[in-house]
Amino acid sequence: xxxxxxxxxxxxxxxxxxxxxxxxxxxxxxxxxxxxxxxxxxxxxxxxxxxxxxxxxxxxxxxxxxxxxxxxxxxxxxxxxxxxxxxxxxxxxxxxxxxxxxxxxxxxxxxxxxxxxxxxxxxxxxxxxxxxxxxxxxxxxxxxxxxxxxxxxxxxxxxxxxxxxxxxxxxxxxxxxxxxxxxxxxxxxxxxxxxxxxxxxxxxxxxxxxxxxxxxxxxxxxxxxxxxxxxxxxxxxxxxxxxxxxxxxxxxxxxxxxxxxxxxxxxxxxxxxxxxxxxxxxxxxxxxxxxxxxxxxxxxxxxxxxxxxxxxxxxxxxxxxxxxxxxxxxxxxxxxxxxxxxxxxxxxxxxxxxxxxxxxxxxxxxxxxxxxxxxxxxxxxxxxxxxxxxxxxxxxxxxxxxxxxxxxxxxxxxxxxxxxxxxxxxxxxxxxxxxxxxxxxxxxxxxxxxxxxxxxxxxxxxxxxxxxxxx
Numbered sequence: 001x002x003x004x005x006x007x008x009x010x011x012x013x014x015x016x017x018x019x020x021x022x023x024x025x026x027x028x029x030x031x032x033x034x035x036x037x038x039x040x041x042x043x044x045x046x047x048x049x050x051x052x053x054x055x056x057x058x059x060x061x062x063x064x065x066x067x068x069x070x071x072x073x074x075x076x077x078x079x080x081x082x083x084x085x086x087x088x089x090x091x092x093x094x095x096x097x098x099x100x101x102x103x104x105x106x107x108x109x110x111x112x113x114x115x116x117x118x119x120x121x122x123x124x125x126x127x128x129x130x131x132x133x134x135x136x137x138x139x140x141x142x143x144x145x146x147x148x149x150x151x152x153x154x155x156x157x158x159x160x161x162x163x164x165x166x167x168x169x170x171x172x173x174x175x176x177x178x179x180x181x182x183x184x185x186x187x188x189x190x191x192x193x194x195x196x197x198x199x200x201x202x203x204x205x206x207x208x209x210x211x212x213x214x215x216x217x218x219x220x221x222x223x224x225x226x227x228x229x230x231x232x233x234x235x236x237x238x239x240x241x242x243x244x245x246x247x248x249x250x251x252x253x254x255x256x257x258x259x260x261x262x263x264x265x266x267x268x269x270x271x272x273x274x275x276x277x278x279x280x281x282x283x284x285x286x287x288x289x290x291x292x293x294x295x296x297x298x299x300x301x302x303x304x305x306x307x308x309x310x311x312x313x314x315x316x317x318x319x320x321x322x323x324x325x326x327x328x329x330x331x332x333x334x335x336x337x338x339x340x341x342x343x344x345x346x347x348x349x350x351x352x353x354x355x356x357x358x359x360x361x362x363x364x365x366x367x368x369x370x371x372x373x374x375x376x377x378x379x380x381x382x383x384x385x386x387x388x389x390x391x392x393x394x395x396x397x398x399x400x401x402x403x404x405x406x407x408x409x410x411x412x413x414x415x416x417x418x419x420x421x422x423x424x425x426x427x428x429x430x431x432x433x434x435x436x437x438x439x440x441x442x443x444x445x446x447x448x449x450x451x452x453x454x455x456x457x458x459x460x461x462x463x464x465x466x467x468x469x470x471x
Contacts, residue, residue, distance in 0.1 A: 045295040047256050048233060051214075051241040053143060054259060054299070054337075055389040056379045057089035059245075061306060063342045064096060064124045065108070066352050069359045073125040073133040080133075084140045086345060086368065087375025090243065091137055092217045094147045094307065096120055096130065100154020103185045106355020111147075112219060113154040113185040117203040127211070134212040143214040145243055146207055150200055151223040152178055152186040159199075160187065166196040178223070191225050201232050208239050215243035221258070222248040229257035245301060254298035263300035263336055265289070267309070270330070273422050274323035279402040280422055287393060290335070297388040302336035304328055305344050311354045316344060316367070322462040325370065326420045329464045332374040333409070333418050335393055337386050345371055377443065381468070383414040391415065396434040400427045404459060408435045415469035416443075417451070421459035430456045440467035 060083055068075035073096075083091065095111040098121050104113070108123070120127055137144045153159060159166060160175070168188040170176040175187050189196060207213045215236075221229065229246075233256060236242045246258040253261055269286045272278035294300070303309075304327045305316045313319065320327050331338045342352070347365030352358045378384045383391040391409040396417070398404050403423035409416050417436045421427050433453060440449045443466040457465060 044297070045251075046254050046297040048237070048259065049241070050259050050297070050299070050387060051143075051243050053089065054243050054386060056382075056385045057143075057337060058087050058375050058378065059090040059092055059301065059337055059339050060086075060088040061092045061094065061339060061341045063094045063111075063307060063352070065111070066358050066360055067342060071123065071357060071359075073129040077129075077133045077136045080136050080140055080142065084142060086340070086372050087379065088340065089142055090214075091142060091144045092147060092245070093144060095149055095219075096124055096146065098122070100156050100185060102155040104355075105185050106353075108355055108357065110185055110355060112149050112183075114149050115154040115157050117153075117157075117200075118206060131211060138212070143243065144212075145215040145217050145245065146213045147219060148204060148216045149219045150189070150228075151220055152183065152188050154185065155187050157187075163193075163195065163199075166190060166193050166199075191228055197228055197231075200228075201235055204232060205235060205239065208236060208242060215245070215259075217245040217247065218258075219247050221246035221253060221261075222250055226252060226257070229253065230255075233257045251294055251298065254295050260299035260301050260337060263290075263302050266300070266302045266331070266336065267304065270304070270323070270327045271319055274320045274327065280405045281402060283405050283422075284395075284401075287395075291392075296392075299387045300336045301339055302331045302334070303339035303341065304331060305341040306339060307341065307352075307354070310341060310348075311351055315349060315351060317347075317349065322424070323422060324367075326422060326462060326464050328367070328370060329374060329418070329466065330405075330420060332371075332378055333384060333416055333466055334407070335390065335409075338375075338378075340371060377416075377466075377468075381414045381416065383409045383411050383416060383469075394435050396436050397432045399430045403427055404429050406431065406436075410435060410469060413469075417467040417469075419457060419459065419465045421461065421463050424461045426461060427459045428456055429459060430454075436467075439470045441470050442466075443468055 062076065064073065064076055065071045068079065095114060097117060098115040098119050099109040099111060100113040100115045120130055134144050166189055167175045168190040177184050177186055178188050191197060204216060233244060244258045246253045246261045249262050249264050265286050269278065269282040272282055273280065304320060304324070309319065316324055343360035345365065345368035346360060346362050347367050348360055382389065391411045393407045393409055396406040396408055398406050404419065404421050404427055406419040417440055431451070436451050438451065440451065441447070442449055448470070449467055459465070
């Protein structure tokens with residue numbers, strides 16, 4: 001006799017199994033679809049988190065030897081309130097360790113020839129006076145980063161005797177200075193050695209944990225393997241958020257190690273324009289490359305002077321001449337974190353000696369006043385903040401594209417419209433349709449200004465105009 005109940009249960013089980021199979025197939029297909037979708041999701045290139053305090057920061061390079069007549073941390077600390085008033089957030093101290101004596105250049109030597117990574121140059125003071133300098137900066141709401149020389153040491157650094165295997169060798173098997181350079185007072189390290197990597201990492205952690213530094217400016221960072229920097233950043237961030245500046249011009253450094261790299265291209269193109277060796281097309285090319293190759297959240301340091309340029313090539317006045325104000329203003333209102341170099345704000349008229357004592361003559365100067373006004377604008381106008389915090393530059397095309405550079409940076413509440421005449425002739429310029437239409441206020445005069453499709457500007461030789469967005 002046919003067991004209808006058994007047949008029913010058998011058929012039901014089959015239906016259940018079929019349904020489960022279909023459901024699993026659908027889930028599997030959905031999973032594969034999600035996997036494909038995830039494969040096409042954009043991922044931020046910059047994986048590190050910038051310290052919040054760097055969002056509107058301005059950086060100052062301080063050469064302790066030349067910064068004051070005394071050349072000490074204690075004397076430099078007394079100048080910190082002045083730097084704070086100028087608008088400085090980050091003080092970058094050039095190397096402060098003892099300087100090598102073997103193969104020394106000049107009578108005092110180069111601070112980039114480090115004899116002991118864990119000590120202080122007695123020329124500048126001691127550990128306690130250094131801590132007091134950093135403490136005073138922190139009290140003022142400022143941050144201090146240390147210039148770190150990871151690629152090479154002095155010839156009389158004890159590591160040469162203690163760990164000769166940590167040093168690079170030439171074809172003769174001998175230790176050597178960095179190849180293709182004249183840095184004869186230094187000897188090259190070998191980063192294929194795990195022991196060296198751990199030593200260098202621990203040394204840098206010491207200056208953060210024990211002394212109070214807030215990060216590092218890393219000398220010729222591209223001469224040291226990227227994976228060393230990436231591991232270092234992880235270990236430093238485990239202590240507390242740090243700010244890392246690389247003396248290098250390479251995108252990959254931004255992903256997992258450095259907050260900011262040098263924008264040498266910014267300086268070089270501006271210098272060529274100032275000397276009549278290029279026109280505004282050089283700036284267009286610079287920003288074209290920047291927007292198409294560099295991550296949006298990778299900060300670039302822009303400058304019109306630093307220790308290399310000042311000492312070996314010329315002062316800001318020699319290098320930019322009549323274009324100096326344009327260069328300074330562009331370094332603040334365009335994208336990038338502006339740098340002020342050691343006495344630049346005082347209109348320092350000389351190339352500071354690098355291996356000798358050469359004090360700055362401090363004075364009030366129009367360059368300092370200009371920087372102070374511009375930095376106040378940068379901090380009060382979020383469109384001008386650093387990295388992804390700030391607004392992108394949008395080109396505003398004009399009737400003199402080879403001589404006049406113009407752009408807008410604007411978010412929902414704030415913005416600037418900036419125009420620069422990079423030529424020795426007066427230019428009357430008209431602007432094409434663009435985001436500059438509307439009501440503005442002249443940054444210099446405070447006057448209300450309106451722009452539309454028929455507006456024009458009369459630009460004096462080597463002049464700039466900055467307009468602020470009005471509600």
